[in-house]
Amino acid sequence: MKIGDGLLGLIILAFGAVVIWHVRGFPNMPGHYFGPGLFPSLSATGLIVCGGFLLLRGMRAAGPGAFAFRAPSWCGNPHGAVSGLMMLATILAFIFLGEEIGFQILGFVALLAFYLWLGRGPVKAVAVAAGVTLALDLLFRSVLHVAVPSGPLTGLW
Amino acid sequence: MDKFIAALHLVMEPATLATLVASSLFGFAVGCLPGLTATMAVALLVPMTFFMSPIAAITSIVAASAMAIFAGDIPGALLRMPGTPASAAYVDDSYELTKRGEAGLVIAANAAFSAIGGIFGTAVLIVAAPALADFALDFSAYEFFWLGVLGLSCAVFVAGDDLVKGLASLMLGLLVSTVGMDYTTGHPRFTFGIVNLLEGVSFIPGLIGMFALPEILRSLLSRGEITHVAKVTVRGAWRKTWEAGKRYWGQAAGGSVLGTIVGALPGGGADTAAWISYAAAKKMSKEPEKWGKGHIEGIVAGSAANNAALSGAWIPAIVFAIPGDTITAIGIGVLYLKGVNPGPTVFINNGELFYAVFIIFILANLIMFPLGALAMRIAQIVLRIPRDLILPALLVLSMTGAYAIDSDIFGIWILLALGTTAYFMEENGFPIAPMVLGIVLGEIVEQNFMQALISSNGNVLGLFSRPIAATLGVATIIVWAVPLMRLAWSRRGRPAPASVTDDGNRGPA
Numbered sequence: 001m002k003i004g005d006g007l008l009g010l011i012i013l014a015f016g017a018v019v020i021w022h023v024r025g026f027p028n029m030p031g032h033y034f035g036p037g038l039f040p041s042l043s044a045t046g047l048i049v050c051g052g053f054l055l056l057r058g059m060r061a062a063g064p065g066a067f068a069f070r071a072p073s074w075c076g077n078p079h080g081a082v083s084g085l086m087m088l089a090t091i092l093a094f095i096f097l098g099e100e101i102g103f104q105i106l107g108f109v110a111l112l113a114f115y116l117w118l119g120r121g122p123v124k125a126v127a128v129a130a131g132v133t134l135a136l137d138l139l140f141r142s143v144l145h146v147a148v149p150s151g152p153l154t155g156l157w
Numbered sequence: 158m159d160k161f162i163a164a165l166h167l168v169m170e171p172a173t174l175a176t177l178v179a180s181s182l183f184g185f186a187v188g189c190l191p192g193l194t195a196t197m198a199v200a201l202l203v204p205m206t207f208f209m210s211p212i213a214a215i216t217s218i219v220a221a222s223a224m225a226i227f228a229g230d231i232p233g234a235l236l237r238m239p240g241t242p243a244s245a246a247y248v249d250d251s252y253e254l255t256k257r258g259e260a261g262l263v264i265a266a267n268a269a270f271s272a273i274g275g276i277f278g279t280a281v282l283i284v285a286a287p288a289l290a291d292f293a294l295d296f297s298a299y300e301f302f303w304l305g306v307l308g309l310s311c312a313v314f315v316a317g318d319d320l321v322k323g324l325a326s327l328m329l330g331l332l333v334s335t336v337g338m339d340y341t342t343g344h345p346r347f348t349f350g351i352v353n354l355l356e357g358v359s360f361i362p363g364l365i366g367m368f369a370l371p372e373i374l375r376s377l378l379s380r381g382e383i384t385h386v387a388k389v390t391v392r393g394a395w396r397k398t399w400e401a402g403k404r405y406w407g408q409a410a411g412g413s414v415l416g417t418i419v420g421a422l423p424g425g426g427a428d429t430a431a432w433i434s435y436a437a438a439k440k441m442s443k444e445p446e447k448w449g450k451g452h453i454e455g456i457v458a459g460s461a462a463n464n465a466a467l468s469g470a471w472i473p474a475i476v477f478a479i480p481g482d483t484i485t486a487i488g489i490g491v492l493y494l495k496g497v498n499p500g501p502t503v504f505i506n507n508g509e510l511f512y513a514v515f516i517i518f519i520l521a522n523l524i525m526f527p528l529g530a531l532a533m534r535i536a537q538i539v540l541r542i543p544r545d546l547i548l549p550a551l552l553v554l555s556m557t558g559a560y561a562i563d564s565d566i567f568g569i570w571i572l573l574a575l576g577t578t579a580y581f582m583e584e585n586g587f588p589i590a591p592m593v594l595g596i597v598l599g600e601i602v603e604q605n606f607m608q609a610l611i612s613s614n615g616n617v618l619g620l621f622s623r624p625i626a627a628t629l630g631v632a633t634i635i636v637w638a639v640p641l642m643r644l645a646w647s648r649r650g651r652p653a654p655a656s657v658t659d660d661g662n663r664g665p666a
Contacts, residue, residue, distance in 0.1 A: 001581065001584060002584055002585055003585055008585060012325055016328075019332065022347075023346070026339075026344055026346065027342065027344060029341055029342055029611075032610075032611070032615055033615055034607075034610060034615060035339075035341070035342060035344070036339035036341065036342055036344040036346055037346075038607075038610075039331070039335055039599075039603040039606065039607070040332060040335045040346060040347075043328045043329075043331040043332045043335065044328075044332065046324065046325075046327075046328035046331075047325060047328045047329065047332070049324075050321050050322075050324050050325035050328065051325070053321045054321055054322075054325075057321070072584070073378065074378050077378060080377060080378035080379070083377040083378065084374055084377060084378060087370075087373065087374060087377065087552060090552060090553075090556075091552075091556060091569060091572070091573050092573075094556045094560075094566070094569050095566055095569050095570060095573070098560065098566050098569070099566060103557060107553050107557075110549065110552075110553060111549050111550065111553060114545075114548075114549035114552075115545070115546070115549065118545040118549075119545070120545065120546075128546060132550045132553070133553075136550075136553060136554060136557060139205075140204075140205075140557060140561065144204075144205050144207065144208050144209075145207075145208045146204055146205070146207050146208065146561040147560070147561055147564040148557055148560065148561065149560055149566070
């Protein structure tokens with residue numbers, strides 16, 4: 001999604017202002033005029049300055065694009081859009097179900113869904129999804145001793 | 158000498174050598190795949206370094222990045238698609254030579270001059286890092302504050318053409334770095350009651366998200382199978398490379414020097430080094446009319462430069478804990494994970510380790526010769542592996558890595574949040590390197606800033622009270638003042654640029 005510089009500037013400027021408003025509530029260090037809010041305030045001021053410049057740039061350009069949204073490239077590419085949504089769904093599934101059903105099942109199902117969607121035959125898709133899941137599980141848990149989200153299949157091999 | 162022998166023992170451990178070979182092969186595979194960067198290869202390796210020894214962990218980063226930068230040249234030569242942005246500068250010359258049946262020469266030259274550039278950068282690192290560290294031993298919070306600000310300023314100027322967007326990216330990174338308990342008072346900032354944020358935004362899941370997610374998404378969106386890969390003629394390739402080396406040794410040397418310098422500048426990176434070195438060599442060439450039409454001269458200069466930049470970037474990273482590029486930013490994160498704090502005392506506290514790192518740098522570059530020879534034979538096979546099979550696996554690998562750092566699902570939230578932000582930023586022409594460096598350096602810069610302010614009783618001018626700090630402070634002001642004045646001067650009377658543009662922005666190497 002592309003946004004015109006003017007609108008981008010406005011968003012950045014507003015975000016910086018909200019941050020400064022928020023950090024006003026931070027306490028100062030005893031005996032000093034500054035505290036935990038100083039550094040975030042300076043960063044937010046930088047954002048406001050940048051937002052201001054972008055806004056000015058958009059106003060000076062004065063074209064219809066300065067405050068416009070342009071549809072993302074995948075809008076004209078339904079296959080790509082579904083792939084992108086599947087990616088988001090996979091990440092959300094790991095977040096909400098990861099520690100319920102575990103990496104072994106989730107990883108396999110996610111890979112299988114992707115391979116089928118991307119045009120692999122069912123046999124090849126199952127074989128590759130199972131192989132990749134098993135390889136990653138072995139790599140992380142057995143070789144590197146790194147934790148993966150655990151579930152009913154964890155520890156069976 | 159004792160330290161050198163101890164370092165040699167560390168390097169010669171079978172686990173370290175095995176890591177060197179395995180990481181090089183991983184870097185080779187990722188670098189070969191068009192669209193996937195060396196930084197992504199390194200980010201995906203981080204979770205695997207948790208249970209490695211510190212030397213093996215650093216070995217994996219150094220070897221994978223060096224090999225990925227070289228391997229990025231291969232699809233450039235065979236498909237006219239640079240594998241990493243660092244190979245883009247000379248892709249036309251590479252492909253034109255391939256069309257004439259010289260793909261073997263191109264890959265051999267890429268390997269040889271990448272190794273030469275990398276070894277040159279390492280030599281500078283070996284000489285400069287201990288000397289600089291010795292010089293910096295007396296530095297206090299004042300000097301480190303200015304060094305950090307100077308480094309971040311360079312990152313903004315080098316990262317892209319749009320200064321305002323680069324600066325906004327940096328400010329956002331600095332803001333992200335302030336999430337969590339404050340250093341001075343313990344006051345929670347921007348945590349909104351989320352306990353996982355009290356320790357701050359976990360750095361590694363954030364980096365994996367910022368480098369892996371946008372690239373995987375873009376690759377999924379622009380789905381395309383590689384149907385034709387040019388044939389590689391191995392015969393005579395090394396002999397021709399030797400002849401090119403004899404003829405264009407000056408370009409190799411120039412590329413190595415420029416690459417090391419650009420690499421050492423925070424935000425510089427291998428891709429900028431390759432472009433600058435290619436442009437400089439073309440300017441000084443006796444045959445500029447041949448450039449872009451299949452001339453080996455630019456390949457010599459660019460290949461040497463991008464690998465020299467990788468080594469150069471470690472100079473400020475090791476000595477001042479200021480990363481030269483996104484790869485060293487991850488490297489610094491790994492060093493902290495391993496309890497090895499970079500800074501001027503590294504050669505006192507961890508002498509053997511860093512001498513071992515130097516040896517690893519040399520080995521990681523030397524291994525390019527046998528792997529370059531191997532690449533000529535297996536490049537066609539690797540490039541024909543369907544991306545459709547690899548991208549979902551990389552997605553699952555990214556999430557597993559983001560989880561593994563703290564064994565916590567919250568890591569995947571961070572991956573999603575920062576990955577989405579990075580994708581959106583890149584779509585709109587914001588470079589993400591300044592943001593990454595802001596996240597990495599923000600905490601250090603803020604701590605030194607607060608420490609210096611407390612020491613000087615809140616007097617901002619106190620930041621200039623020590624000679625070196627004052628010099629660095631003035632240098633920072635000049636770094637900002639000169640381009641801003643030139644910008645203001647050049648804009649007088651010129652119409653404003655269009656707003657929504659299709660400009661690509663320079664990403665990480």
